[in-house]
Amino acid sequence: xxxxxxxxxxxxxxxxxxxxxxxxxxxxxxxxxxxxxxxxxxxxxxxxxxxxxxxxxxxxxxxxxxxxxxxxxxxxxxxxxxxxxxxxxxxxxxxxxxxxxxxxxxxxxxxxxxxxxxxxxxxxxxxxxxxxxxxxxxxxxxxxxxxxxxxxxxxxxxxxxxxxxxxxxxxxxxxxxxxxxxxxxxxxxxxxxxxxxxxxxxxxxxxxxxxxxxxxxxxxxxxxxxxxxxxxxxxxxxxxxxxxxxxxxxxxxxxxxxxxxxxxxxxxxxxxxxxxxxxxxxxxxxxxxxxxxxxxxxxxxxxxxxxxxxxxxxxxxxxxxxxxxxxxxxxxxxxxxxxxxxxxxxxxxxxxxxxxxxxxxxxxxxxxxxxxxxxxxxxxxxxxxxxxxxxxxxxxxxxxxxxxxxxxxxxxxxxxxxxxxxxxxxxxxxxxxxxxxxxxxxxxxxxxxxxxxxxxxxxxxxxxxxxxxxxxxxxxxxxxxxxx
Amino acid sequence: xxxxxxxxxxxxxxxxxxxxxxxxxxxxxxxxxxxxxxxxxxxxxxxxxxxxxxxxxxxxxxxxxxxxxxxxxxxxxxxxxxxxxxxxxxxxxxxxxxxxxxxxxxxxxxxxxxxxxxxxxxxxxxxxxxxxxxxxxxxxxxxxxxxxxxxxxxxxxxxxxxxxxxxxxxxxxxxxxxxxxxxxxxxxxxxxxxxxxxxxxxxxxxxxxxxxxxxxxxxxxxxxxxxxxxxxxxxxxxxxxxxxxxxxxxx
Amino acid sequence: xxxxxxxxxxxxxxxxxxxxxxxxxxxxxxxxxxxxxxxxxxxxxxxxxxxxxxxxxxxxxxxxxxxxxxxxxxxxxxxxxxxxxxxxxxxxxxxxxxxxxxxxxxxxxxxxxxxxxxxxxxxxxxxxxxxxxxxxxxxxxxxxxxxxxxxxxxxxxxxxxxxxxxxxxxxxxxxxxxxxxxxxxxxxxxxxxxxxxxxxxxxxxxxxxxxxxxxxxxxxxxxxxxxxxxxxxxxxxxxx
Ligand code: SF4
Numbered sequence: 001x002x003x004x005x006x007x008x009x010x011x012x013x014x015x016x017x018x019x020x021x022x023x024x025x026x027x028x029x030x031x032x033x034x035x036x037x038x039x040x041x042x043x044x045x046x047x048x049x050x051x052x053x054x055x056x057x058x059x060x061x062x063x064x065x066x067x068x069x070x071x072x073x074x075x076x077x078x079x080x081x082x083x084x085x086x087x088x089x090x091x092x093x094x095x096x097x098x099x100x101x102x103x104x105x106x107x108x109x110x111x112x113x114x115x116x117x118x119x120x121x122x123x124x125x126x127x128x129x130x131x132x133x134x135x136x137x138x139x140x141x142x143x144x145x146x147x148x149x150x151x152x153x154x155x156x157x158x159x160x161x162x163x164x165x166x167x168x169x170x171x172x173x174x175x176x177x178x179x180x181x182x183x184x185x186x187x188x189x190x191x192x193x194x195x196x197x198x199x200x201x202x203x204x205x206x207x208x209x210x211x212x213x214x215x216x217x218x219x220x221x222x223x224x225x226x227x228x229x230x231x232x233x234x235x236x237x238x239x240x241x242x243x244x245x246x247x248x249x250x251x252x253x254x255x256x257x258x259x260x261x262x263x264x265x266x267x268x269x270x271x272x273x274x275x276x277x278x279x280x281x282x283x284x285x286x287x288x289x290x291x292x293x294x295x296x297x298x299x300x301x302x303x304x305x306x307x308x309x310x311x312x313x314x315x316x317x318x319x320x321x322x323x324x325x326x327x328x329x330x331x332x333x334x335x336x337x338x339x340x341x342x343x344x345x346x347x348x349x350x351x352x353x354x355x356x357x358x359x360x361x362x363x364x365x366x367x368x369x370x371x372x373x374x375x376x377x378x379x380x381x382x383x384x385x386x387x388x389x390x391x392x393x394x395x396x397x398x399x400x401x402x403x404x405x406x407x408x409x410x411x412x413x414x415x416x417x418x419x420x421x422x423x424x425x426x427x428x429x430x431x432x433x434x435x436x437x438x439x440x441x442x443x444x445x446x447x448x449x450x451x452x453x454x455x456x457x458x459x460x461x462x463x464x465x466x467x468x469x470x471x472x473x474x475x476x477x478x479x480x481x482x483x484x
Numbered sequence: 485x486x487x488x489x490x491x492x493x494x495x496x497x498x499x500x501x502x503x504x505x506x507x508x509x510x511x512x513x514x515x516x517x518x519x520x521x522x523x524x525x526x527x528x529x530x531x532x533x534x535x536x537x538x539x540x541x542x543x544x545x546x547x548x549x550x551x552x553x554x555x556x557x558x559x560x561x562x563x564x565x566x567x568x569x570x571x572x573x574x575x576x577x578x579x580x581x582x583x584x585x586x587x588x589x590x591x592x593x594x595x596x597x598x599x600x601x602x603x604x605x606x607x608x609x610x611x612x613x614x615x616x617x618x619x620x621x622x623x624x625x626x627x628x629x630x631x632x633x634x635x636x637x638x639x640x641x642x643x644x645x646x647x648x649x650x651x652x653x654x655x656x657x658x659x660x661x662x663x664x665x666x667x668x669x670x671x672x673x674x675x676x677x678x679x680x681x682x683x684x685x686x687x688x689x690x691x692x693x694x695x696x697x698x699x700x701x702x703x704x705x706x707x708x709x710x711x712x713x714x715x716x717x718x719x720x721x722x723x724x725x726x727x728x729x730x731x732x733x734x735x
Numbered sequence: 736x737x738x739x740x741x742x743x744x745x746x747x748x749x750x751x752x753x754x755x756x757x758x759x760x761x762x763x764x765x766x767x768x769x770x771x772x773x774x775x776x777x778x779x780x781x782x783x784x785x786x787x788x789x790x791x792x793x794x795x796x797x798x799x800x801x802x803x804x805x806x807x808x809x810x811x812x813x814x815x816x817x818x819x820x821x822x823x824x825x826x827x828x829x830x831x832x833x834x835x836x837x838x839x840x841x842x843x844x845x846x847x848x849x850x851x852x853x854x855x856x857x858x859x860x861x862x863x864x865x866x867x868x869x870x871x872x873x874x875x876x877x878x879x880x881x882x883x884x885x886x887x888x889x890x891x892x893x894x895x896x897x898x899x900x901x902x903x904x905x906x907x908x909x910x911x912x913x914x915x916x917x918x919x920x921x922x923x924x925x926x927x928x929x930x931x932x933x934x935x936x937x938x939x940x941x942x943x944x945x946x947x948x949x950x951x952x953x954x955x956x957x958x959x960x961x962x963x964x965x966x967x968x969x970x971x972x973x974x975x
Contacts, residue, residue: 010671010673013671013673013674014673017673017674017677025956028956028957031957032957064750064754065750066746066750067743067746067747067750070742070743070746071739071743074739084739086738086739086741086742086743087742088741088742088745136964137952137954138952138954138955138963139952139954139955142954142955155953155954155957156954157954157955158957160955161956162955162956162958165955181955181956181958181960182960184955185952185954185955185960185963188963189962189963189964192964193871193964196964197867197868197871213933221950221951221952221953221963222950222951222952222963222964222965223904223950223963223964223965223966224963224964226900226904226944226964226965227904227964227965229942230900230901230904230942231867231901241746247930248926248929248930248933249923249926249927249930251922251926252921252922252923252925252926255922256922263953266799266802266803266886266887266947267803267887267889267922267945267947268947269946269947269948269949269950269951269965270944270945270946270947270950270965271889271944271945271947272942272943272944272945273941273942273943273944273945274942275941275942278894278942279941281895281896282894282895282896282899282900282942283859283860283861283866283894283896283897283898283899283900284861284866284867284894284899284900284901285894285900285942293742295742295745295746299745299746299748299749300749302746302749302750302753303748303749303750303752303753304752304753305753305754308753324659324660324662324678325674325678327678328674328677328678329674360537361537361666361667361670361671362667362670362671362674363664363667364627364660364662364663364664364665364667364675364678365535365627365664365665365667366627366631366660366664367627367628367631367632368627368631368658368659368660370631371631381576384534384535384537384573386537387535387536387537388537388538388539389537390537391536391537391538391539392537392538392539392540404536405538408533408536408538408541409541411532411533411541412533412538412541412544412545414527415496415527415528415530415545415548416527416548417525417527418524418525418526418527421496421499421527421528425499425500428500440707440710442711447669447670448669450668450669450670450671450672451668451669451672451707453672454672454676454708454711455668455676455679455704455707455708455711456706456707456708456710456711457703457707458501458502458703458707459501460500460501461500461501461502461503463503464499464500464503465494465498465499465500465503465506465507466499466524468503468506468507469506469522469524472507472510
């Protein structure tokens with residue numbers, strides 16, 4: 001597994017907030033938001049909603065019978081001449097891929113962007129074996145050279161300015177300084193073209209795995225997915241076990257949702273459908289095809305009725321773009337493979353709440369993620385569930401905060417009835433006296449100091465509403481109003 | 485609209501911090517001939533506990549809420565997020581009490597945010613309010629009111645009908661203000677980064693008043709507006725609307 | 736090492752737990768796969784309906800092709816198509832083109848026409864000594880297409896004998912040739928035809944591409960760059 005830095009959420013968020021280059025790149029998320037809105041308008045809102053609804057139904061039913069569809073998928077991949085490996089965890093998955101590489105004497109692996117392969121940390125694993133893994137999606141290539149984690153599900157190098165990319169290319173590739181983005185892409189194209197032609201193995205993800213036909217579907221714009229699944233002698237595809245869909249025709253529901261939500265495109269430049277290795281009468285294509293299906297904690301989510309819907313995710317990234325928190329703190333703060341709102345659900349679910357406790361709490365629960373999600377996944381609801389697991393859940397998931405728990409017990413007593421409630425108000429109004437300045441408080445002790453550092457806090461009213469009601473209980477004479 | 489009755493759920497934060505909002509709400513409702521009562525046993529809806537992950541506390545408070553408002557025909561609150569707690573979260577929070585299922589279902593369908601109640605239930609188009617001097621007002625869409633309750637058109641309609649009030653649209657009005665309950669205290673730097681963007685839009689709107697349907701969001705935005713000595717003042721929609729009624733409030 | 740059975744057993748346990756213990760059986764699987772007869776009938780009805788709408792579909796295709804950054808030409812005969820392709824090739828000062836033997840291309844008699852302009856035309860197949868090198872070195876790849884989707888200007892292509900995958904991938908320019916009667920309106924239509932074909936052939940072993948414009952990226956500062964790994968210039972020649 002790649003390095004886990006979920007515990008550094010706050011300092012890394014702070015770093016991003018105080019980095020103007022990063023803030024500038026995060027401002028560009030507005031393009032994604034606008035693109036999505038325009039694409040849906042063109043598609044038609046009503047038609048969009050129908051697709052969304054159908055997609056969710058398909059996901060619900062597929063996951064309800066996940067064992068069945070996985071069985072069908074693997075049977076059909078094998079019928080097409082491919083091999084299927086079911087991996088409980090990333091270690092098993094990595095070992096399998098390594099075994100395939102070893103058996104084929106592989107020296108170079110070309111990779112097409114895949115979140116699951118990030119989750120596996122397969123690149124580091126291959127390097128450890130003396131095999132060269134090369135990311136071929138431009139964004140992914142940039143962060144591979146920079147030795148960083150992807151910043152965004154569909155735009156891995158979102159945070160890099162062209163100046164930074166140019167510097168990086170100069171330093172690692174020895175290319176000349178370049179300020180033109182097309183030229184920068186040209187440099188990568190040239191380097192990668194050679195890698196494509198010399199690689200012995202191609203690795204791709206799978207946006208969908210079609211059970212009925214044993215087909216994996218790869219959605220790309222650059223063409224690297226096609227390269228990786230056409231040129232090398234061996235093609236290894238990796239997918240999370242939740243990515244299976246029953247029928248080919250289901251793609252007509254999912255593809256329009258995916259590309260429009262992700263980049264606002266009607267469709268990507270390429271959608272490649274690969275079924276097994278090259279067949280006898282084909283002119284080219286891989287001689288071996290392997291599909292690795294990964295669990296790695298997903299079955300835990302499947303077993304939890306409240307978290308299961310996180311597995312409906314099609315990784316479009318729309319929730320990241322819509323999220324006010326992601327839009328300020330960026331991707332690295334989330335500390336693992338999946339950033340943003342969906343990451344805040346998936347990461348603690350897979351890694352465990354104690355090491356990723358910040359993530360479910362670092363959300364305003366504004367609901368923008370749910371609003372844009374093409375599958376209507378209720379992320380805020382799941383964040384609340386994870387929060388409650390963190391404070392009150394069973395041992396192992398629980399990681400309560402003592403002071404806060406004490407305060408909550410106090411609060412609970414306070415709201416247990418109007419008398420306590422009134423009394424608490426009175427006490428607070430006495431306590432606040434030395435802190436007050438006009439009608440507002442400018443300084444509160446921790447943990448409330450976080451608020452008053454940059455915001456005034458209102459004083460508790462001298463006479464709360466409960467007390468005021470007694471004088472208001474009888475409405476003014478009707479005549480008063482009629483005489484207006 | 486004779487014979488309308490509503491129970492006021494004033495919410496804990498309005499009760500303790502902003503009782504004037506409660507008074508303004510009563511004034512508005514009475515102006516529209518609604519018979520208002522105030523169940524004195526009320527305290528809080530449980531949102532604070534729910535938000536912080538204190539599920540068991542939230543459940544206890546929610547149960548209490550169900551009992552307190554059992555006899556109320558209609559419940560009106562000057563807060564979109566508290567109504568959301570009832571509307572969106574109570575069914576899940578009280579799932580362990582099947583005997584309350586029907587009560588909860590009924591309760592969530594008769595609990596309304598103020599502007600929602602006025603426009604959707606009462607059919608009010610114009611409350612007949614008139615401001616003493618021309619005022620530029622920006623409306624901020626509070627997240628829960630907007631996304632859980634579908635409150636967007638209703639407050640705008642009420643505001644637009646006020647004499648002397650010019651309603652201006654904020655850029656990205658539907659973006660969160662960065663409050664998020666415990667979030668604003670746990671992650672103050674992120675919260676402020678989000679809030680400052682919002683305040684930039686308020687500033688450039690040239691508004692005199694920033695209004696919203698949630699006292700807590702206004703407390704958040706207003707707290708920073710005051711600290712930064714901004715021109716615009718925060719004002720809850722109930723107070724703003726009521727201030728233009730005959731014998732207007734001091735607001 | 737996880738076997739399939741062990742893996743699926745874990746899934747089943749998780750499912751039972753998540754479904755509050757309710758047992759799930761395979762017979763329950765509620766998304767029924769396409770019924771062969773059904774799909775054949777559906778495909779037939781669709782074919783008729785599409786034929787009736789052909790003109791409006793062509794217009795739709797025209798609009799969307801421009802949005803998807805295809806260079807599109809409509810021609811009314813094979814001869815015109817041949818001419819159009821030779822024009823493109825000479826315009827680009829091409830030395831070598833690679834092509835497939837797809838029917839839509841084969842019948843155009845392109846080789847002689849191109850050779851007469853001193854452009855070398857190669858049918859790319861496994862008999863080429865260095866297929867990848869030949870394709871990578873060519874200036875243009877010419878392929879016939881199986882279907883055209885009007886709504887998204889997508890052209891589909893199944894790899895088969897005489898139709899190498901890389902013909903439309905490695906050269907910097909791609910010319911896609913299709914007949915107007917290969918047009919469908921939506922992705923849904925295309926998949927209905929594919930499912931019908933699969934039902935007939937019962938040969939599931941296939942590789943298909945849906946191409947909807949030039950290769951591109953926006954990975955640096957969200958600025959669109961055309962032509963990353965695949966062709967940066969794409970032409971669509973539609974024979975009415
Ligand atoms: S949760 Fe929804 S919006 Fe977010 S990436 Fe997944 S599908 Fe897209």
